[in-house]
Amino acid sequence: MIFITVGTDQPFDRMVRVIDRWAGETGRRDVFAQIGEGGWQPSHIAFVEFLEPVEFKERFARATLIIGHAGMGTILSALLHGKPILVMPKKASLGEHRNEHQTATARRMMALGNVNVAFDEVELREQLDRIDSLQARAVIASHASGGLVEGIREFIFQGGQRS
Amino acid sequence: MSRIRPKVLAIASGGGHWVQLLRLRPAFEGCDVVFATAKEGYRADVGGAPFHVIIDANRSNKLRLLRSAWSIFSLLRRERPDVVISTGAAPGFFALKIGRLLGIRTIWVDSIANAEELSMSGAQARSCADLWLTQWPHLAREGGPNCFGNVL
Numbered sequence: 280m281i282f283i284t285v286g287t288d289q290p291f292d293r294m295v296r297v298i299d300r301w302a303g304e305t306g307r308r309d310v311f312a313q314i315g316e317g318g319w320q321p322s323h324i325a326f327v328e329f330l331e332p333v334e335f336k337e338r339f340a341r342a343t344l345i346i347g348h349a350g351m352g353t354i355l356s357a358l359l360h361g362k363p364i365l366v367m368p369k370k371a372s373l374g375e376h377r378n379e380h381q382t383a384t385a386r387r388m389m390a391l392g393n394v395n396v397a398f399d400e401v402e403l404r405e406q407l408d409r410i411d412s413l414q415a416r417a418v419i420a421s422h423a424s425g426g427l428v429e430g431i432r433e434f435i436f437q438g439g440q441r442s
Numbered sequence: 443m444s445r446i447r448p449k450v451l452a453i454a455s456g457g458g459h460w461v462q463l464l465r466l467r468p469a470f471e472g473c474d475v476v477f478a479t480a481k482e483g484y485r486a487d488v489g490g491a492p493f494h495v496i497i498d499a500n501r502s503n504k505l506r507l508l509r510s511a512w513s514i515f516s517l518l519r520r521e522r523p524d525v526v527i528s529t530g531a532a533p534g535f536f537a538l539k540i541g542r543l544l545g546i547r548t549i550w551v552d553s554i555a556n557a558e559e560l561s562m563s564g565a566q567a568r569s570c571a572d573l574w575l576t577q578w579p580h581l582a583r584e585g586g587p588n589c590f591g592n593v594l
Binding site for chain 1: 448450456457458459461462464465467468470471472473483484500501502524549553554555556557558561562572573575577578588590591593594
């Protein structure tokens with residue numbers, strides 16, 4: 280099952296439309312989408328507007344592949360579950376988000392080897408046509424570790440100067 | 443004044459902010475942690491730890507921002523933590539801002555999503571974060587924000 284998610288904030292019709300059309304043309308049936316409140320409703324794939332966190336986790340765990348907006352919740356969940364992931368950044372200029380950070384997030388996370396990225400509709404369709412060859416990246420540990428955790432611990436337990 | 447186990451309020455909006463906050467849990471070992479976020483549905487994520495739902499808001503709704511700030515003020519008064527930590531967004535900023543006024547030590551960990559510049563809340567957190575962090579080394583500056591690593 281391919282799990283599509285647009286995140287908790289706003290719909291992402293631009294992405295859902297391309298996937299719906301692809302599913303219709305290829306007869307792909309194993310697609311389930313979370314489209315956001317008031318999102319454009321696809322006709323070839325099953326969908327809900329919103330998933331409670333527990334349902335979201337279940338869908339995620341069962342999925343073989345994740346396609347989503349370039350939100351860190353989605354990306355971290357895919358890395359945690361060891362699922363292949365394709366993301367498309369939302370654009371504030373198109374009213375899809377409050378600022379343009381998702382393009383930078385996607386680019387940086389791609390450079391770190393964590394995600395596959397489609398920067399626009401054309402790239403999304405290209406990636407969809409070879410979606411089954413997408414590989415999962417390295418699984419991350421269940422929690423953070425290293426310098427960030429140590430630095431926060433030190434501050435909590437020993438206080439510290441204002442940074 | 444000082445407790446043997448420090449009390450930490452860990453607060454964030456939903457979605458990616460919340461996922462990142464949860465990944466920082468090893469930093470709170472040995473502390474009494476109280477979690478706060480915007481949705482009741484996240485309660486299952488924290489096991490049996492104390493969990494509060496606060497009002498989320500963003501800059502598009504000023505009245506809701508006020509209600510959010512008030513819900514956070516009430517929470518801080520009730521819980522009286524030693525440290526407040528947030529990964530964003532607006533509610534986390536309020537928690538640091540109000541927390542600092544109440545004499546609570548504060549930590550801002552800017553979301554790893556902000557790879558090009560700090561978030562708006564993250565930039566504003568400069569005024570009220572005792573520990574002010576970005577997760578991207580190239581955004582760290584002399585005088586802050588610092589970068590100690592990331593949640594991955």
